[in-house]
Amino acid sequence: MTLLDATTAYGPIAFDPYDYAFQEDPYPTYARLRAEDPLHHNPVHDFWVLTRHADIQQAVRTEGTYSNSMGVSIDKSAWGPDAHRIMSFLGMDPPRQTRLRSLVSKGFTPRRVTELGPRIEQLTALYLDECLERGEVDWIADFAGKLPMDVISEMMGVPEEDRAEIRRQADLVVHREEGVYDVPEAGAVASLFLIDYYQKMVETRRVRAQDDLTSALIAADVDGDRLTDEEIIAFLFLMVVAGNETTTKLLGHALFHLTRHPEQEAAVFANPEGGHDGVSPWIEETLRYDTSSQMLARYLLEDVEIEGSRAPAGSKLLLVLGSANRDERVFTRPEVFDIHRDKDEVAQLLSFGGGRHFCLGANLARLEARIALAELVRKVRRVEVDHANSRRVHSVNVRGYASVPVRMEAR
Structure with a gap:
């Protein structure tokens, strides 16, 4: 220490x-x-x-x-009265927080989350089949990092060809350099990149609306009150950093920790057609034992x-x-x-906080994890995790793995 x-x-x-x-x-x-x-x-x-x-x-x-008026990060450059510019309502107290969360909830609805289910299933099957075809993969790079980013990006309306770069930039935002007690230069540059990207996306949607979250946020209205461009961009930034990163880390922790306990792993994988029954307790214990946030x-x-x-x-x-x-x-x-x-x-x-700042994306994170891990149980006969060579992310707020080498065999 x-x-x-x-x-x-x-x-x-x-x-x-x-x-x-x-x-x-x-x-x-x-x-x-x-x-x-x-x-x-x-x-x-x-x-x-x-x-x-x-x-x-x-x-x-x-x-x-x-x-929450100074934000939720202890980094010097992120702490202060302007924290809401990148942390959205996480950097606010009532009544500002109440107003903004109410408006955002008009676009980020439970129905919109539920409707993502079939697409999450498709993406899960796509990436899991690719992993099984190769046999030896990195669980983070080849699955756990791809799925949440695709889900968030599809919801927002980010084109498929941009998603890998958006994820790379989001990773830089949360990474911290050893001995540097603030956001490193690469993280600051990445934040500006993401803000600029979402600014252009909002401008495009104001001209031509689409069936996505960005357009829904632009259209959100509570008694004539609407979100500004700055407020929409801050929420999109929060979603890609908090929503994507934390779900990736949840999926990484879930596989890493379960496979260190062979009896529990056997119990989960024993019933491939009833995967959801065993998966939910697995997710909740992962959230408790080694939470992303x-x-x-x-x-x-x-x-x-x-x-x-x-x-x-x-x-x-x-x-x-x-x-x-x-x-x-x-x-x-x-x-x-x-x-x-x-x-x-x-x-x-x-794991998801509590009170008025209870995580707005908790249901989406659990939905993604349930679908992804149930499909893993259904399709995979055997999975071996190289625990010794798994590599952690270095971050203050977020805990998880940057790399988890695995070998898997199909049923």
Whole structure:
């Protein structure tokens, strides 16, 4: 570890979300913070950290204390009153957040998500068949990275020939360089690329509407109030970075962790025609055990005090969702991956946040994962993951794999 933050009876606790070693396995640090320092202060970067489930659950449901007005990222260039320009309503509080989410929901409807089902099935079959034909593939590059990007892009109206480049740029936005405590230059350039791309797409749709989300957002109307171009572009940016990246990481984690537990893997793959029955618990446990969205920032409008520690109003604070989902006060043997976990426990996961900022794309992420993994179970007889040579993404907020080498055989 590179940063000594707090000293307890058991020695110093190092919490540096930019540190590559920490990113490889943050969970032992989370466990110590929950036990020893539940409201933790990082003096070097001057932010506070909440790690217990109860505290985080209260925070996402409490109005008027934990503000989104400065954004959800601790990166210096992303934190501030203009965060909404790239984070959409994630960088707002009510009433601005209420208005924007209401307008966006006019275009991003449950029906639009449900109607994507058949196309998700087609894309899943296409990419999975290609993987099976080759036998040895990279689960991320050849499947898990392609599917969510295609789904989001089709929904938005991005042409097929542009999708690989859009995904490459989105990957650059979340990547962090070791020793650099901000968005690296490549990430800043990628953000500008995506904003410019979506600006041109919105301009095109204003001239000629199509049957896609971009056109639906342009047409969205609540009592005469409509979205500006800037608001639409920010939401599209949020979708491609948050919606695409987190679902890719979910699919990567699902296969990686299940295949480390042969008995559970055998149970899931035992019933290929009833894949959905075994897949849903697999998805939910993956979301709990190693969630894609590890931490979200908040700006404190009031003092917060927990067990003698006080974070003053005006502070930057991190809600560590990845820690909440491993809290031993809520989950039995939380460090164990268990697809048979009690449903009452699974219902307590905080992977998609909570309250008024509960993830708008949660249903889409679950739909994509259910279809993709059920088809995997139906078509694949055997899958071997090269765990030792799998390579993680380096990011502050997002946790997942950049590469997962696999060998698979068709049934």
